[in-house]
Amino acid sequence: MELHPISGIPGYIAMVVKVLAIFVGVLLTVAYATLGERKIAAWIQDRSGPNRVGPWGLFQPIADGLKNLLKEETLPAKSAKVYFLLGPMISLFPAFVIFAVIPIAAPLPTPWGVVDMMVADIPIGILFIMALSSLGVYGLVVGGWAANNKYALLGGMRASAQMVSYEVAMGLSVVAILMLAGNVTLTQVVWQQQQLGMWFALPLSMAFILFMLSAFAETNRLPFDMPECESELVGGFHTEYSGMKYAMYPMAEYAHMTTASALMATLFFGGWDLPGSWDNAFWYDGQLLRSCTSAVGAAATCIPGTEVLAAPALWKTALTFTGFFAKVVFFLVVYVWVRWTLPRFRYDQVMALGWKVLLPTALGYIMLLAVSILVLDGLGLTWGFTYGLVLTAVSGLAAGTFLFFIDRGRTISGAAAGASQRTEIKSILVGSPAGD
Amino acid sequence: MAISVKVMKRPGPEKTSYLRATLSGMALTFRHLVNPATLTQQYPEEQTDLAPRWRGTHRMEVHADGRPKCVACGLCPTVCPANCIRLVGGEDDQGNRYPVVYEIDEFRCIFCGMCQEVCPVEAIHLGQHFENSEYTRDRFVYDLDRLMEQDHPSTLLWDPSDPSSE
Numbered sequence: 001m002e003l004h005p006i007s008g009i010p011g012y013i014a015m016v017v018k019v020l021a022i023f024v025g026v027l028l029t030v031a032y033a034t035l036g037e038r039k040i041a042a043w044i045q046d047r048s049g050p051n052r053v054g055p056w057g058l059f060q061p062i063a064d065g066l067k068n069l070l071k072e073e074t075l076p077a078k079s080a081k082v083y084f085l086l087g088p089m090i091s092l093f094p095a096f097v098i099f100a101v102i103p104i105a106a107p108l109p110t111p112w113g114v115v116d117m118m119v120a121d122i123p124i125g126i127l128f129i130m131a132l133s134s135l136g137v138y139g140l141v142v143g144g145w146a147a148n149n150k151y152a153l154l155g156g157m158r159a160s161a162q163m164v165s166y167e168v169a170m171g172l173s174v175v176a177i178l179m180l181a182g183n184v185t186l187t188q189v190v191w192q193q194q195q196l197g198m199w200f201a202l203p204l205s206m207a208f209i210l211f212m213l214s215a216f217a218e219t220n221r222l223p224f225d226m227p228e229c230e231s232e233l234v235g236g237f238h239t240e241y242s243g244m245k246y247a248m249y250p251m252a253e254y255a256h257m258t259t260a261s262a263l264m265a266t267l268f269f270g271g272w273d274l275p276g277s278w279d280n281a282f283w284y285d286g287q288l289l290r291s292c293t294s295a296v297g298a299a300a301t302c303i304p305g306t307e308v309l310a311a312p313a314l315w316k317t318a319l320t321f322t323g324f325f326a327k328v329v330f331f332l333v334v335y336v337w338v339r340w341t342l343p344r345f346r347y348d349q350v351m352a353l354g355w356k357v358l359l360p361t362a363l364g365y366i367m368l369l370a371v372s373i374l375v376l377d378g379l380g381l382t383w384g385f386t387y388g389l390v391l392t393a394v395s396g397l398a399a400g401t402f403l404f405f406i407d408r409g410r411t412i413s414g415a416a417a418g419a420s421q422r423t424e425i426k427s428i429l430v431g432s433p434a435g436d
Numbered sequence: 437m438a439i440s441v442k443v444m445k446r447p448g449p450e451k452t453s454y455l456r457a458t459l460s461g462m463a464l465t466f467r468h469l470v471n472p473a474t475l476t477q478q479y480p481e482e483q484t485d486l487a488p489r490w491r492g493t494h495r496m497e498v499h500a501d502g503r504p505k506c507v508a509c510g511l512c513p514t515v516c517p518a519n520c521i522r523l524v525g526g527e528d529d530q531g532n533r534y535p536v537v538y539e540i541d542e543f544r545c546i547f548c549g550m551c552q553e554v555c556p557v558e559a560i561h562l563g564q565h566f567e568n569s570e571y572t573r574d575r576f577v578y579d580l581d582r583l584m585e586q587d588h589p590s591t592l593l594w595d596p597s598d599p600s601s602e
Contacts, residue, residue, distance in 0.1 A: 043472040044465045051478075341465040342458060407453045 006113030014115045019100075022119055026099050029059035029328075030254040037254075037336045044340045064247075070244035075146055079240065082176065083146035088241070088248035091139025093397065094132040095255030101125045102262050103187050105272045105321035109313040114312055117321070118187070119418070125186035126174055128261065130167075136256055137163040140220075140227055143249070144237035155236030159227035162217055165354030166224075170214035173363035176207035176369050177267055180391070190271035196388045201268040203391035206365045206399040208268045210358055215260040217354065220253060221335055223342040226350055261331030262324075269327050272320035358407070365398055457538040491547045493565045494540050494552040494578065495557060495586035500553035504584055505559035508535045512560055520544035521551060538580040542568060553593060561590035 006014050035050065035057060042049030046331035050057035077080065122128060139160050144156025177200060178184055181192040193199050201208045217224040228236035238249045265271060345353070372394045381387050450456065468596065486492070486598045509526030524537035551560050565588035570576060 040469060043474075044468050046468060046473045046475065047472050048476040048478070337462065337465060337469065341461045403455060406451050407455045 006110065006115050014110075014112075015119070018115070018117075018119050022099050022104070023096060026096055026258060029258050029332075030251055031065070033254045033258065033332055034064065034250065035060050036332065037339075040333065040336045041340050045336075053219075068244045068247040073243040073245055074240070076240050078148045080146040080148070083142045084240075085245070087139050087143025087146060087237075088143060088245045088252070089139070091136055091252040092248050092255065094135040095252055095259050098129050098132050098259045099262065101128055101186055102259075102266055103190055103271055104262075104324050105317045108314065108317040109312045111301065111354070116187070121185070121187055123185050126178070126184040126189075126267075129259075130171060130174065132258065133256070134163060134167055139249075139252065140237045143241065144227075147237075147240035149240050151233045151235070152237050152239045155227040155229065155233050155239070158229070158233075158392040159220065159237060161351060162220070162224065162226055162354070165351060166217035166358070169210055169354060169358035169362050170218060172359070172366060173207040173210035173214065174267070175366055176204050179366070179369060179373060180204060186266055186271070189267060190273055192199065193270045194273050196383075197385040198388045198392070199268060199270040199273070203388045203395055204268065204369075204403060205370075205392070205395045206361075207395070208264075209399055210362050210365070211268065211400070212264060213353075213358060215264060215406035216335070216338065217350070219256045219260050219335075222339040223345050224350055225344060226347055229344065231344070257332060257335050258328065261328045263333070264331050265324060265327035270432060272324040274320060274323045331378060361402055365395075368394065368398055486566075488564070489594060490564045490566075491549045491562040491587060491591050493542065493563050493568050493588065494545075494551075494583055495561050495563045495588065495590060496538070496580065497561060497590075498584050504535060504538070504580060505557050506535045506538060507557055507559070508533045509537075509556060511554045513554065515550045515554045517548060517550065518544045518546045523530035535580060538583065540578050540583065541575045542578060543573070549591065549593075554592065563588040563590055 038060070039049040039057070041047075050060040053059040053063045075084065100119035101122055103116070103118040103121075108115045108117060140159040141156040144152040144154075144159070147153075177189060180200065180203065181189045183189065183192070189200075196203070220227050227233075228234075228238070230236075233239070238246055241249065369391070372391060374388060376387055381390070446452075459582070499505060508523060510523060510525065513519075513521040513523045520541040520543075522537060522539040522541075523535055525533055526536040527533050547562060549562050552562050560583075563586060568576075
């Protein structure tokens with residue numbers, strides 16, 4: 001079968017099907033993530049969780065949705081009505097749009113041509129995601145401000161402050177990927193990981209740690225859920241919301257979680273890639289790249305006659321999609337697991353972690369990685385498995401050092417005085433008889 | 437005179453490390469996640485075994501021919517500390533006393549069981565039953581027919597010679 005990209009009328013049909021499938025898929029994932037969260041929370045706390053609606057409570061999300069649709073919606077008398085209505089929508093839509101650029105499976109061959117398993121293979125994939133994921137916070141800020149409630153406003157302010165702080169660390173950790181992959185297209189990132197023979201979580205372990213910490217903060221999940229913070233701010237930005245407008249905020253939160261999980265899977269855990277080279281079908285720019293050892297821009301070396309690529313097949317698509325979905329679900333479970341383990345940080349701790357720890361670490365790590373890549377290229381080492389192993393060692397060392405200092409430094413300390421203050425106290429006490 | 441200051445030794449990272457505390461906490465929650473000790477009783481499907489001396493909804497014992505055992509002696513409304521029993525007695529042509537009106541307000545009742553203790557003919561009993569929700573308040577005043585219809589087990593009286601009911 002001649003492998004050519006799908007085009008014409010079948011191409012449009014395939015596009016519509018993909019858009020619908022991804023939209024409904026994300027919506028379903030969000031709905032069942034709420035049930036999953038309640039179930040896992042219950043198990044962690046030795047409870048049973050929802051089990052009244054349907055078998056094992058499987059229809060609980062439908063019941064919740066119905067309840068929220070039928071509930072009375074309140075509209076505070078002195079709110080900015082247009083923005084109050086706009087807030088939840090602004091919050092919800094970016095999380096869904098982001099999924100358009102994430103490749104979810106290996107290309108699927110059909111009688112009309114090969115369909116790549118993503119809605120839009122745009123060349124600025126990661127930048128698009130960074131731009132849109134930050135838009136979600138506008139929903140929180142606008143909703144919090146429009147409610148004309150001081151707690152809601154504080155929640156919105158915190159959301160924006162947190163987003164600004166952690167977007168920096170997240171962006172810098174993504175820079176590490178860009179340096180190694182040499183590209184911002186997500187299909188290329190997946191392809192690079194297949195060619196490297198290892199997922200980026202190994203050669204860029206430090207970047208993964210930074211990305212994961214920032215992702216928790218960006219999605220406003222515990223231990224970083226400052227904007228909601230029931231113990232301080234009533235309900236935070238959604239204090240005045242009720243009914244379906246309220247429900248859209250949690251939906252947006254879960255959609256952002258799903259997106260962040262998919263991003264972690266794609267950037268650091270090979271996306272839909274599974275171990276082995278049987279699924280290394282690379283589809284870029286409407287072309288199946290064959291007999292190319294590398295696809296890094298101009299450095300692409302295509303040797304005619306050598307087949308390094310696997311041919312797409314239906315079972316490969318199905319299997320790789322299962323792999324991708326399993327990775328996403330794994331990260332969703334980690335999100336929930338962390339939420340039901342860790343207590344919330346104090347606001348100043350969140351800011352200190354973002355600006356004093358993650359930002360300098362990310363900058364230092366990028367320098368280290370840049371130097372390592374420069375040295376490796378200078379030594380003439382070709383891009384491949386050995387290259388990845390050396391970077392794994394370097395990043396492992398960096399991550400180990402980082403964790404050592406986090407461990408020793410009481411980075412997230414309680415109200416105890418910092419080291420400089422302790423020295424000050426000691427100098428005051430010089431001359432006075434010390435106790436035992 | 438110098439001030440005496442006791443310098444406390446700060447605990448090391450094994451006590452203060454946020455990282456280690458986090459990891460051990462995650463391990464703890466994970467153990468519960470994979471092996472939850474679910475003690476929840478699935479209530480409407482699973483019923484609790486009530487104790488033999490559980491004091492709940494009243495019931496009136498009946499004779500084999502369907503008459504209530506009550507002889508309308510008036511002891512239970514007298515002894516009732518919550519004043520929730522209304523009794524109007526009557527007498528048939530053979531001279532047997534019987535209750536014309538016998539009502540217990542389950543809202544006022546404090547389920548002390550003194551009516552059961554004082555009853556000379558063992559007619560009024562408390563029962564091992566607690567699911568008596570209704571849609572209106574007046575349904576909580578149980579009349580004689582309703583008390584006779586109750587079919588849950590009666591409460592066992594406390595026996596001073598067998599204090600732990602063995």
